[in-house]
Amino acid sequence: MTPFARLADLALPPRCPGCGEITQHDHRFCTRCWSSLRFLGPPWCALCHAPFEYDRGEGAACGECMANPPVHSGVRAAVAYGEVARAVALKLKYSGRLACAETMAGAMARLMPEGADLLVPVPLHRWRIWRRGFNQAALIAKSLSKMHDVPVDAELLRRVKATPVLRGLGHNGRAKAVAGAFALRGDAESLRGKTIVLVDDVHTSGATANACTRVLKRGGAEKVVLLCWARVLGDAPLD
Numbered sequence: 526m527t528p529f530a531r532l533a534d535l536a537l538p539p540r541c542p543g544c545g546e547i548t549q550h551d552h553r554f555c556t557r558c559w560s561s562l563r564f565l566g567p568p569w570c571a572l573c574h575a576p577f578e579y580d581r582g583e584g585a586a587c588g589e590c591m592a593n594p595p596v597h598s599g600v601r602a603a604v605a606y607g608e609v610a611r612a613v614a615l616k617l618k619y620s621g622r623l624a625c626a627e628t629m630a631g632a633m634a635r636l637m638p639e640g641a642d643l644l645v646p647v648p649l650h651r652w653r654i655w656r657r658g659f660n661q662a663a664l665i666a667k668s669l670s671k672m673h674d675v676p677v678d679a680e681l682l683r684r685v686k687a688t689p690v691l692r693g694l695g696h697n698g699r700a701k702a703v704a705g706a707f708a709l710r711g712d713a714e715s716l717r718g719k720t721i722v723l724v725d726d727v728h729t730s731g732a733t734a735n736a737c738t739r740v741l742k743r744g745g746a747e748k749v750v751l752l753c754w755a756r757v758l759g760d761a762p763l764d
């Protein structure tokens with residue numbers, strides 16, 4: 526953000542991050558947006574953390590994980606993807622305003638895994654960064670880092686291959702599309718024994734998370750947990 530934009534930001538009244546209505550405080554949703562957000566948490570699948578309607582007992586996994594167990598240690602999402610969650614994500618993606626990243630990070634903070642050693646944003650391909658000017662996941666990771674005092678390395682993981690839109694592809698098709706798409710920075714130190722928190726804005730399928738996890742584990746990471754703002758559940762439409 527330019528100094529001018531920052532100043533303009535200060536002069537404006539706080540607005541709901543969902544609908545833009547004027548609110549009392551920064552980062553607060555209006556009542557309507559707040560009540561339409563579905564906050565996620567346990568009971569959830571022991572492997573991917575997809576929420577369960579009821580507690581199925583310790584260690585219970587969802588059908589998807591029984592068919593294809595993830596290589597990561599779960600996806601922790603603040604909210605289910607829906608109209609308001611989408612509005613906030615788009616606002617950050619197209620404005621790069623740190624306030625939006627802070628709103629998301631604030632909602633994600635309660636799900637920070639125990640013993641987190643390092644925050645690593647899911648990388649964008651450099652062409653996309655070049656066009657957009659920033660990686661929204663890195664902005665969220667930086668906000669989280671301030672809240673939790675866990676260091677962030679936004680350059681550790683790189684997207685070395687541009688990937689197609691994964692929507693509409695099956696499990697194997699998605700895995701194939703992201704194979705070889707990620708790599709560690711050449712001079713990266715060993716991640717041996719570390720718990721890495723992979724940060725993203727919207728989680729759609731496990732393919733990207735699994736591909737990133739494989740690369741981080743090859744670099745020595747012991748555990749990789751995904752922490753994101755919103756998760757697409759079931760057949761929720763995505764656009």
Ligand SMILES: [Zn+2]
Nearest residue numbers: 541544555558
């Ligand atoms: Zn609102």
Ligand SMILES: [Zn+2]
Nearest residue numbers: 570573587590
């Ligand atoms: Zn699962």
